[in-house]
Amino acid sequence: MKRFLTLILALAAACASSCSGSAERHISDFSTEVYTPIYASRFDIRGTLKDASTLITVHSPWQGAANLDQHLILLRGKAKAPRNTDVQAVRAPVRRVVCMSSSHVALFDAIGQAPRIVGVSGIEYIHNPIIRERSLCGELRDVGYDSNLDFELLTALNPDLILLYGVSGENTVVTGKLRELGIPYLYVGDYVEESPLGKAEWIVAAAELCDLRGAGIDSLRKIATRYNAQKTRLDPADARPKVMLNTPYRDTWFMPPVQSYMVRLIEDAGGSYVYPKNRSNASVAVELEEAYLLASGADFWINVGACDSLKELTAQNPKFAEIPAVVDRCVWNNNRRQTPAGGSDFWESGTVRPDVVLHDLRTILCGGDDSTYYYKRLE
Structure with a gap:
């Protein structure tokens, strides 16, 4: 009888523990949609x-990672982490x-949580003044x-979480x-998002880590409202200025696909990409x-690598001096805000502020008045 009573008490304790939320959490437990991204x-x-x-759940967090998911359980209350998994x-x-990644810094800064960051990779390339x-x-x-x-320093920092990025795996x-x-x-797969607002929507994921989901959603909503208010909606028959991208890399010129981040920004700003036949995913x-x-x-030439002047650009190839955009001083680079080591704020805060980037591009395509935030005209 005593053994039977002990068993009953043990089962009751286990039940109470389970009911109070102290049980282990597994992926199969999470069946309720909490946040489904709009753009990402x-x-x-x-x-x-x-x-x-x-x-x-992060889907395909790097290029070529088709159908690969990575998961992170955020435990709350008395929930326990799963064992042997x-x-x-x-x-x-x-x-x-x-x-x-510097873009991860921007995600936390966008919700006012940069002070939670205790470690970074490459401080000389990070523009954020708080960091x-x-x-x-x-x-x-x-x-x-x-x-x-x-790893010794990393252990000493005692982080709750480290955010990684993968290039090819x-x-x-x-x-x-x-x-x-x-x-x-x-x-974190923000860098492989093709939608400008999709990159910014990772603010919500960062906010979830900080128990500030509402603040993240509100920040995204404001950014999206400003972005969509600026989007150029032209009739297909309207003429759009043609835009060239990039410069050669080791004698090869890489042209992005039409659904890429930069091309979408160009189209939303009222421009026309010069290489529309690339309909691949790379x-x-x-x-x-x-x-x-x-x-x-092209009427405009933007994102010209590390070039800081037309002289530096034409030094790459003397024929560039004959290109109309160069002659007409319609060459712009996204390096107005950078660190002494060359770290670009365009690829940092710009990833969560597509509304500001779009404003820059609209200003450029309308003739440019040098009031841009990330871009500067090359002289």
């Missing part, structure tokens, strides 16, 4: 009916974050690059070591002679 295609947030825990879990809200000041004060450290991470050297050290991580290499002809037929 690379993440979603789901919840469980058992407690306030949520699951961030590859699923990452962290208790929300995260208070100490390491960002391996740079905290680095000078010793409140934030540079943890290194890629496989050359300073998972860096198993890094993730294997992070698992060994017990540091949760999440691959940039394609174009022969220099063909690219030269494309540039010669």
Whole structure:
């Protein structure tokens, strides 16, 4: 009888524990839509009916990662992380974050949470003044690059989460070591989003990590409202100025596809991309002679690499001096705001402020008055 009573009490305790939300959470628990992105295609947030825990799922977080999902469980209340599983879990809200990309910094800054960042990769390339000041004060450290991470320093920082990015695949050297050290991580796929507002929508994912989902949604709504108010809606018969992109890289000129981030911005600003036949999902290499002809037929030429003047641009190829956009001083680069080491704020805060980028491009295509935020006219 005593053994039977003990068993009953144990079962009751287990039931009470489960009902109070202290059970382990698994991916299968998250069947309720919490946030379905409007513009982004690379993440979603789901919840469980058992407690306030949520699951961030990142879809195809790097180029070529088709049908690959990565998950992060955000534990809340008394929920426990799953044991004996590859699923990452962290208790929300995260208070100490390491960002391996400057665009991750921008996500937290957009919701006023940059002080949560305790580590970055490449401080000399980060433009954010809060991050740079905290680095000078010793409140934030540079943890290194890629496989050359300073794991000893990373451990000392005691982060709740490290945000990674993948170029062509998972860096198993890094993730294997992070698992060994017990540091949760999440691959962020903002850079592979093709929609300008889709990149910005990752603000909501960052806000979810901080238990500030509402603030993230509100920030995105304001950005989207400003962006959509500026979008140029022209009749198909209206003439649009033609825009050339990029410069040669090792004697090869890469032209992005029509659905890419920059081309969408150009189209929304009222411009016409000079290479509409690239309807693939990646940039394609174009022969220099063909690219030269494309540039010669463009009204504007933007995003010209590291060039800071027309002299630097034409030094790459003397024939560039004959291109009409160069002759007419209609060459603009997105490097008005950069660090001494060359870190561009266009690829930092610009990723979460497509409304400001769109305003720049509209200003440029309307003749340009040098009041742009990210762009400057080359002289």
